[in-house]
Amino acid sequence: MINIDKANPKVSVIIPVYNAEPYLRQCLDSVVNQTLREIEIICVDDGSTDSSADILKEYQKKDARVRVYNQKNQFAGVARNNGLKKATGKYVIFWDSDDFFEPDALCVMYERAESVGADIVVCNSFAYDDENQCDIEWNMSYNPAYMPSNEVFSKYDIPEYIFWICVAWSWDKLFNREFILKNNLHYGDDRTEEDVQFVFVALAVAERITTVENALIHYRKYNPNSLENSRDDYWESTIKMFESFLEELKIRKLDILLRKSYDNFIAMHMIAVLSMLGDINAYRRMYNKLKEYVIPLYGLNEHDADYYFEKYWYDRLCYMNKYSADEFIMRDLCSRRCNEERANMYMHIYEKLFYKTSELLEEANRYYAKNKRWYFPFRRIPKGSDIVLYGAGDAGKDFYAQFTESGYCNVKLWVDNNYKSLKERGLNVSPVEDISVVLYDYIIIAVVERSTYEAIKADLLNKGIDAGKIIWVDLCSR
Helix, strand or coil, X not given: CECCCCCCXXXXXXXXXXXXXXXXXXXXXXXXXXXXXXXEEEEEECCCCCCHHHHHHHHHHHECCEEEEECCCCHHHHHHHHHHHHXXXXXXXXXXXXXXXXXXXXXXXXXXXXXXCCCEEEEEXXXXXXXXXXXXXXXXXXXXXHCCCXXXXXXXXXXXXXXXXXXXXXXXXXXEHHHHHHCXXXXXXXXXXXXXXXXHHHHHHCCCEEEEEEEEEEEEECCCCCHHHCCCCCCHHHHHHHHHHHHHHHHCCCCCCCHHHHHHHHHHHHHHHHHHCCCHHHHHHHHHHHHHHHHHHHCHHHCCXXXXXXXXXXXXXXXXXXXXXXXXXXXXXXXXXXXXXHXXXXXXXXXXXXXXCHHHHHHHHHHHHHHCCCCCCHHHCCCCCEEEEECCCHHHHHHHHHHHHHCCCEEEEEECCCHHHHHHCCCCCECHHHHHHCCCCEXXXXXXXXXXXXXXXXXXXXXXXXXXXXXXXXXXHC
């Protein structure tokens, strides 16, 4: 058995576990092998019905730092709250049992917290494609475009953007435990959305927030057992979370200061959750609740487009004000930012669920064909960035039009291997070799296929270009 002084752990790792058998060993191996050894590992079994409990006991026997607690199935939020009651570390992190972690994850975050006296440390992450067993670079954990330049900051530095700087999940954030207790922070008890209020209220009350650029977490996507895949039966948790979140801000007298950031978050989040629903009846119920209750309650349709950080969310609010649920889903899914194969999948859903006639299906196909367009998510780069756009196919042309029309960033150069024929068609495209003679912040690779992107990236890396400056958007997965 591994025995390390448990009297003064530097970090308490709290892991809720529910039927995680396929992933639990990989998760626990990556935790017990952290280079930061002075930790306690608190596992809360949330009433698992598979062999998770046996696996936890096995690790508890091998490593004295592992402590296992049991509860009846009450979901991850309650498990985290119960784990927090047992924690004694100076810092706390809440990790998920289906993810795994870089060996130095805790060391890097702990040292960062100690060096600046942070209440919260946010790190970067990888998305782990469970189907293909590989990491995907995605830059989702935090958004530097909306962060201040200071290495330590709070909501007073960015009141409009504090809920826009990162995603409201817990596993990429290290918290000072005394900060949590002092501010009476706790998780919700619903099956979904349990961490949104905890994370965002923590950001709202924190006086010292900082980040590390390192990608330290491997977040498992496409796990069919994940709570992210249980929205159909629990969409009302989202509505409940909006209300309790705002109430917490009001109690702490932060609702006025942070209202724009709050409004932008709920406008984005409600549409995002709506798009995750797979059952048409759940979709209609949530849509009507949003249209008839949430949007008027929070006055989301009382602002112009400039109030919202992305025009996409403003447009969806306008559509919801105008259309029924069935009309909205047809227009939204027909104009999805995706490729033809994915679009055909959506058309099949229409026909199966509620578009019964071939005439309506043809109308939907015509709408998609007319409005098909690739969109670049501006949040991926800071406003005002100087960029090189690599690729002048359909995606490249759409990106170029968005960049030049919006003025969000500066296209210093547009390149393509077929620049000669493209120039003959009137496009201002240059050879790839010209990249070496311009100054830029990022190279945006505007291609659809991953294999093409990987070939281009390999070539750029061979030319000595910094990997951190290369950005690609997986259009097929959006």
